[in-house]
Amino acid sequence: MENFKSGFVSIIGKTNVGKSTLLNALVGEKIAIMANKTQTTRTAIKGIVNRENAQIVFIDTPRNS
Ligand SMILES: Nc1nc2c(ncn2[C@@H]2O[C@H](COP(=O)(O)OP(=O)(O)O)[C@@H](O)[C@H]2O)c(=O)[nH]1
Numbered sequence: 225m226e227n228f229k230s231g232f233v234s235i236i237g238k239t240n241v242g243k244s245t246l247l248n249a250l251v252g253e254k255i256a257i258m259a260n261k262t263q264t265t266r267t268a269i270k271g272i273v274n275r276e277n278a279q280i281v282f283i284d285t286p287r288n289s
Pocket residue numbers: 238239240241242243244245246257258259260263264265
């Protein structure tokens with residue numbers, strides 16, 4: 225465990241730029257709702273990527289301007 229690394233990644237940006245799409249691609253399964261209308265994501269959705277020596281927790285932000 226001594227080389228294990230972990231951290232959070234927040235995905236921020238204007239609405240409809242592809243944040244949820246990116247998160248889904250990174251996590252590898254569809255966990256966030258995607259649509260071509262604004263404010264589809266209303267709550268922060270965490271995607272967790274586990275690797276042998278690391279864990280990344282992704283946070284998809286619901287609204288940005
Ligand atoms: N052309 C293009 N469309 C994309 C790309 N990524 C996402 N989209 C589309 O853009 C729209 C908004 O994507 P979404 O992930 O919901 O954006 P969010 O509001 O930032 O979370 C959807 O219709 C996606 O299919 C991309 O790289 N290229």
